[in-house]
Amino acid sequence: MVLQLVGHILLFSCLITTAASEAPTAKERCPTKCGNITIPFPFGIGTGCYINNWFEVVCTNRNNNTVPLLKRINLEVISIDEDGVLDVKLPITFWNCNDLKTPQNTATLEGSPFAFSERENKFIAVGCGVLAMISSSKFNGSIGCSAACVSEGTNNVIEGNTICDGMDCCQTSIPSNMQAFNTSFLDIRRDKSEKTCGYAFLVNHTWIRESVENISALHEMTSDVPVVLYWELYPAQMEALGKSADSFASDGIFKSEDRSKNKTDYCATYPNTLSPVNQTKMKCYCMTGFEGNPYLHNGCLDIDECVPSDDYHRCGDDEYCVNTVGSYTCKSKRKKSWVKVVLIGVGNGFGAVLLLLGSWGLFKLVKKRRKIQRKKKFFTRNGGLLLQQQLSSGEVNVEKTKLFNSKELDKATDHFNVDRILGQGGQGTVYKGMLADGKIVAIKKSKIDNEGKIIQFINEVVILSQINHRNIVKLLGCCLETEVPLLVYEFVPNGTLSKYIYDEQEEFPLTWEVRLRIATEIAGALSYLHTSASLPIYHRDIKSTNILLDGRYRAKVADFGTSRSVAIDQTHLTTLVHGTFGYLDPEYFQSSQFSDKSDVYSFGVVLVELLSGQKPISIQRSEEGRRGLATYFMQSMEENALFDIVDARVMREGKREAIIALAELAKRCLNLNGKKRPTMKEVAALLEDIKNSEKASGAHEPDVEEVEYVREVPDQPWELFSTSTCPADFGDPAGLSAIELPLFSNVTQ
Missing domain, CATH: 2.60.120 (Jelly Rolls)
Structure with a gap:
């Protein structure tokens, strides 16, 4: 039984040795084949797997077969030789x-x-x-x-x-x-x-x-x-891989002093034939006695010259072959007694067991270290150092912001199962998750493909950690040790405000009183950001798709990826233009200077959406100058035709004086001169007055605390809040609604 166990261990050890001796063809964690075609480096499939874009290979389907294509020249590959x-x-x-x-x-x-x-x-x-x-x-x-x-x-x-x-x-x-x-x-x-x-x-x-x-x-x-x-490859490309040209004699044979350096590969330069800029090209080769891909680090492995071959015998009949690194030796055969054979076999068996146990322990240690290094790498790449700077400066509320571990969030989302997706957008994907304590959360898997998005991600953590308001989505924590950063928010189950404005929802009709309440809640949240936060905060992307409704249908302002904190004595900040077409402040377009009044303008568009039930940009309003809702509304006000665009439900339920008052407030918010717009604090107060006047006149809004909504999970997925980046100068801001239709193709569906 013991001998059988030792035999199995020896066989397993041999299999490990055989697998480890296979020469690599592609970079680590990169596909090695497309269909039945081997793809060796410097060619590769996937980001980071090829030396440059000319060598990128994509797999595609042709005639029911998977075939590789050279992407930039669109040619099907039959075979590749290093x-x-x-x-x-x-x-x-x-x-x-x-x-x-x-x-x-x-x-x-x-x-x-x-x-x-x-x-x-x-x-x-x-x-x-x-x-x-x-x-x-x-x-x-x-x-x-x-x-x-x-x-x-x-x-x-x-x-x-x-x-x-x-x-x-x-x-x-x-x-x-x-x-x-x-x-x-x-x-x-x-x-x-x-x-x-x-x-x-x-x-x-x-x-x-x-x-x-x-x-x-x-x-x-x-x-x-x-x-x-x-x-062909060029020396500059090879140097980036840690390869450089080696000295060799004119006949192409390495000098003896070079062989003593334990090299497995070498590279040589030749006159260039294609590029007029680079004067030389470079080729790499495996040294004699080695095989593999010389363009990879440690890509050339020792050949076992002693493997039996039918047509080639390296040693004589009275000799046996012993493999060495890069070569082999022949030794004379000697008769050994059976005692020596047994002792050698037992010794080799125990040695193999010890080697196996040592290899297993070393494998576990290396795997653990790699996992730690991988987490450190992700932490740094996902902005961990930037977040540490914010922590040290005291800008992040550490008590309220929890650092989750990747294992906990992976379990909460059932390994990020597609069935848990609530919504997707330009900044990432949002999953529904359940923590170990049973709490339902929303987990945002961010898209980080450049340094600018890392800054947006850290910015959202810093901004939300300073905020504590019932009408602003609460950030519970984040995780930086995964391949892409994760943000954990409170779960807001009833989707976005835009869904209820544009499509009548039987379970929660958007009545006039509800519209007034939601507008007041949004204004209160923005007033808090502008005047009551520890540092004034400009949201910079207010729109109906960034307003969520919780279990009691209360408004929650979301998406702070492009928001900014400003000093108390600072009146504006100068940035690249960010935002969404139809909501952007025209004054911000021209100057690239964002102020609190720019948020007021965007909120004014949301007020007009609530009044009219129409989208901010729409091809259905085909008349010149009316594709933009803000411009259409201002023209209607000037022509004394307000009630031509007011939503039918608002006309039925709202009092004429209250509707006009709300329209006049929206008109003030949409003034092209930012200095003439009210502050969000003034807007919130005026909305409270309109709301109170409605109640005093006899209208009654059902108390949201008294209404019981059974739905805990929305029937429709979240519309994930997204941000568009716009050029800094579009000319006359008054002509914003006249911009050609292709610019709005993503928001007029």
Whole structure:
């Protein structure tokens, strides 16, 4: 039983050793294959897996097969060799061949590190009495060949090195370093009464010699054919990978002092053939006795020369082979007693067990260290250092902001199951989650693809940690040790305000009294941000999709990714223009200076939405100047046609005086001169007066505390709040609504 266990352990150890000895082809954690095609570095699939964009490979589906494409030149890859060669497919060019169509665009490699191989490719023309020519910027004039008409009944066989002999088929060589070419044809027959069909193509001459048996088969070719390209890398690119050119003798053999450096690979420079800027190109190779991908760090592994081979014996009959790093030695065979054999076997067995246990312990230790390093890497990349600076400055309320661990949030969202998604947008994806204590939360998985979004993410943490208001979404904490940062908010179940404005909801109709209450709550929250927070806060993206409704349908202001704190004595801040079309302050467009009055303008648009039930930008308002709701509303006020745009429900339920009062307040908020707009504190007070006057006149809004709503989970997913970035100058702000429709294509659905 013990011997059987030792046998299993030894077998497992051998399997580990065998797997570990396989030479890598691609970068770590990068796909190595697309379909059945191996993709070696410097080519790669996915971000960070290739040396530059020319070497990016994408997998696509063609004819129910998964095939690799070189993305920038859109050519299907057949095979890739680390020695600077790859096979791709090129189309055949047809001429006068009825239903066979000539491709519209000839493949071009100009500007790329690729060129057609002069040695491996031939230009072939097929047809009766056809002269085919190729022209290229690499040489003056044209190169081509002519094919005479073959006698009827003849069936030429392609043999030896001759692909075509000039009868119905001809061939010619191509110039070196060619990266693009054009094909043209000429009918050279004396009798041109009947149309002749001809076609030509560039092809790997080895492939066509081995794959096409005779001229008849050549005439039946209609699909793409394989062509050989060669590729080049330059010293600057290789230095970024930690590779540099090594010194070597003129015959290409390494000097003895270089071999003593335990090198497994080497790189050499050659005269450059493609780029006019770089004077040299670089190739890398595995040293003798090693194999693998020399462009990868530690990509060349030792070859075991002692593996049995049927056709090659390295040592004599009375010797046995011992593998060494990069080479091997032969030792004389000696007879050993069975006692020595047993002792050696037992010793090797125990040694293997100890090695296995040690390897397992080392594996666990390395895995733990990698996990720690990975978390540190994510923490730094996700703005952890920036957040630490904010913590040290006292700007973040540490008591109210919890740092969650990745394991806890992964479990809360069922490993971020797609069924838990509440909404998606430009800044990330929001999932519904349940913490260990049973609390329902919303977890935002941010999209971080540049430094600017990291700053937005940290900014949202800093802003929300300072806020404690019943009408502002509460930030519970964040997690920085995952691949992308996570924000944990209180769960707001009833979606966005825009959903209730534009679509009538039976479970919660948006009555006039409810609209007044929601507007008052939003104004109160913004007034708190502007005047009552420890530092004044400008939201910078107020819109109906950033107003959420909680379980009691109270308003909650959300999305503080672009918000900014300002000093108490600071009247404005100068930034790149951020916001959403239809809500942006025209004065902010011209000056790039955002103030508290810019939030007032955006809130004015929300007031008009509540009054009219219409979207801020809409192609349905096709009249000139009326696509923007703010401009349409101001024109209606000037023309004394307010009640033409007021929502029918508001007209039925609201009192005329209250509607006019709310419209006048919206008009003041939308004044093009920011100094003439009221402050949010004044807006909140005026809304309270309108609301109280309605109650005093007999109207009664149902007390939201008394209304019981059974729905805990919304039927519709959240509309995830998103932010658009706009250019800083659009000319006259009064013409904002006249901007061409394509600018608003994302908000007029």
